[in-house]
Structure formats: structure tokens, C-alpha cells
Amino acid sequence: MRPKPTDYMPMAADWGRGVTRRAIRLRGSPGRVDAALEDMRHAMTCTLEHDGSVVTAVTAGFHRYTLQLCPGASEPLQALVGIPLDMPVQDLFAHGRPRQNCTHMLDLAWLAMRHAARGDAEWIYSIAIPDRVSGPMRGTLSRNGAVVQDWQVEENTIVSPAALAGQSISGGLTRWLTTESGLPDLMIEECLVLHKGFFMVGARRFAMPEGALPEGYRKAVTGVCYGYAAERIETAVGLEGMGRDFSATPEKLLTFE
Template identity: 35%
Template sequence: MANPNPLYGTGIFRRRIHLRADDNAVAVELEDGNHGFRIVLRHDGEQVSGIDVDAVRHPFNTCPEAAVPLQRIVGQRLDISAQTLRDRLVPGENCTHMFDMAALALSHARGNGSALEYDMAVEDEVDGRASRVEISRDGRSVHAWQVQAHHIVAPAALAGLPMMRGFHAWASRQFEGAELEAAIALQRAYFVAQSRRFSFDPPEANPGIGDGMPQGSCYSYNHGAVERALRSTNTVRDFTHTPEKLLRFEP
């Protein structure tokens, strides 16, 4: 099992996603403290014709293999509903982050020439005090919440709502369009931010099977992969004080 991170409580988890849609392709880049991915989704204006994945930085040696189940998106219509996409691709059989990036690309595939950038910041939760959890789109704040023990405490209109299990149910009722898209992205960042609580050094002592994650949490935690999932070395970054380095994919 991983050990507590002695630096937890002193930092901020940061994630950045950049998307650009052109004539027949959408490029999405994602980087945070644990991951660095690039994807390009290609289409003919009606359906997906291909998807390419560049797994730059990832927690396990098995993560790049998740590019294979993601190929199920090829042939899907651009106007497919989010629920149908989840049913056909089965998120638990994919890399969570590749899947989210592909879904985001799909939803913006017809925005020729458009670009957007999301920045997410999740403060460490210290001594039981609420932490600030925020997402901005192209530099403008979309959601800014105070969260304690995995539940929102402010703003008052959202107080008591969960940030983990049950999030998507209430968020889908509360928000729509761009606000819902941003809320889902922020929840995912909050989930990944919990990894800051732990130290996975030395990597060889922390294989995937030792994490105790439920079967199907993601590709690398599935039977057949988790037994082979060895933690990658030198992959964790701390962007607390250097958000400008996000999406540089520095070694």
C-alpha cells in the first residue's frame, strides 16, 4: 500500500486541457500532476473516422494499451448522446482520461476553427478545513466551490452535494451545456487530486494490484491488466507553483 505524502497540505493539484477543432479533426491535450496525454480525433463531418493517442506520461506501464478499446469510437456518429457513448465504449474498460478526452473531442467536433482551454485547481484539504476547487474556461471562472470531506460546503445552493459517488446524477440536473461540461471536468480533476495524499515511492513497491481499486475502475485496474500493471518511474509532477509548465510535457 502507498504511504502518506508528507507534502500533502502544502500544495495545489492542477490540470489543464486544451482543445482545438479544425475541418476534420479535433486535437485535445491534457496534463496534470499524474498524466500527460494527447489525442487527435478525426471525422468526416458525420462520424468518427479515426483516433490517435500519444500517452506521454502515465501512472502504469499498462496505460498506453487502453488506446485499443478506445478505437470503438471509430464509426460512431458525431451527434451520439453521452449516455449511448458510455454504453458502447464502457468507460471502465478504457483509460478514464483518454475516454474523457475523446468524449470532449466528439462534443466539439463540429466547431471548426474553435479552441478552448480549461484550467482546474484543487487545493489540498488541510486539518479538516474546506479546500477551494475551481475551473476556468479560457481564463474565466466557471465554477468555484469549497469542498470538505468530498462534499461541497459552498456555495450554499450546492451545500451537501457529493463530489465523488453520485456527482453526475445531481450535476446533470443542476447544469447543462458548457456549465455541465466544466462541472464534469472539475469533478474528474478533484478525483485525481486525491492521489496527492499518497506517495508511491519506490514505484517497484507499489504495483497496480496493491492499490486495492475495484475491478473496472479503469483499464489498468481490470482483470488481465492489473496483474501486469507496474507503476511508472519519474512520472509525478507538482505544478503548485508552476502552472505555466502545464502542457509543455517536459520530461
């Protein structure tokens, strides 16, 4: 069993007074999707090229990230070249692929794959999850300004909406959504996007390490993604100056300032 974050990370000084925010832009054009993601710890881009059926090229841009190792995740992302654009999500994320990649970049590439079928449309997903010291936490996902998901979560369990009530956000939600839920395809996409927003709440709640990673932190995160892989984590360094607070300035998301 992995230790809890409270066992090895100090609480962030401003926890309880802000908002976890993330924005994702998906912009389609003939044979190409330009995707971008920004939140308090990450600013990334992904350009995906395709022939209408399969991925023909993928380029990752790491602009703001957690570890000095993260840009190296551009290499395993190349395994997406040649796979069908409509590969089921449970297959795309099978066989340890998320652990071999930067999970945020892989998510962005997956969304770009899905967006390829939407032509020249531009979609912007926006996540907002206000800090809560106690009681249920509310998280919303908007698409082009309209709220499409509105969750209440208490002690890592979704309380509402009714279609998701009782599901845990700390494990098994992706499998349930993609294999058991029976929910519409677009709603599954929305739920997976908002779920990752709740995952990012920890980056607001706790002070992320800068410099050499503390031993307790290394033990807790070893193997979760490319940068924290067992064969790399001993050389991993938490980068300074990568954090941003968009609590009061959501309009600055996706500007990469």
C-alpha cells in the same frame, strides 16, 4: 466496499503545501480536433477526426502515465469510431466503457467530440485545487483564463455553488448531472471536467506506488480502468519518474517537459 486510500497508501510528504492542477487544451480545425491533457501524473494527447456527424478516426498519445500497461488503452478507444459526435454523455459512458478504457483518455476523447461542433476555436481548461489538511476544499475551473466553476467541497460533498450543493463527488455525480440536474449543457461539461480534477487530488495527497503494486492497493483499484482490469493487474507495474509538481509553475502545464 472498497478500502479507503488511508488503509493502504502512505501520505505524500508535501501534502498540505501545494496545488492539484490539470490543464486541457482543445483545438479545432476542419474535420479534426487536437486535444491534450496534463497534470501531475499524466500527459496525454488525443487526435479525433470526424465528418461533422460521426467519429471517423481517433489516435491516442500516451506521454506520461501511471502503469506500463496504460498505452494499451489505445485499442478499446477505437470503439468510438463510427459513433455520433453528439452522443449523450450518459450513453457514451454507459455499459462499463470507462472501465474498459483509460478513463483520462476517454474523457479527453469525449471533450474532443464535443469540441468538434465549435469549429476552429481553441479552448484551454485549467483546474486549480489547493491542498487542504482540514476544512472545505476550494476548486476552480477556468476556460481561457476566466473562472467558470468555483466549488467548495467538504467531506466529499459540494457545499457551493447552490445549484450543486449537497451532491457527493465520491459517487453518483455524473448520473445526477446528466439525467436529473436540468443544468445547461455547457455547465454540465464544466462540472464533469472539474469533478475529475477533484478525483486527481488523491494523486497529490498520497504517494503513488512505483514498481510492483502492493496487495492492498491492487485490491482497492482492481477493475476501475483498463490498466487495473482484473485480467491485467497482476502484471501491472507503477512507473517511476512520471510525477510532476505544477503547484508553483502552472505555466508549464501542456508543455510535456
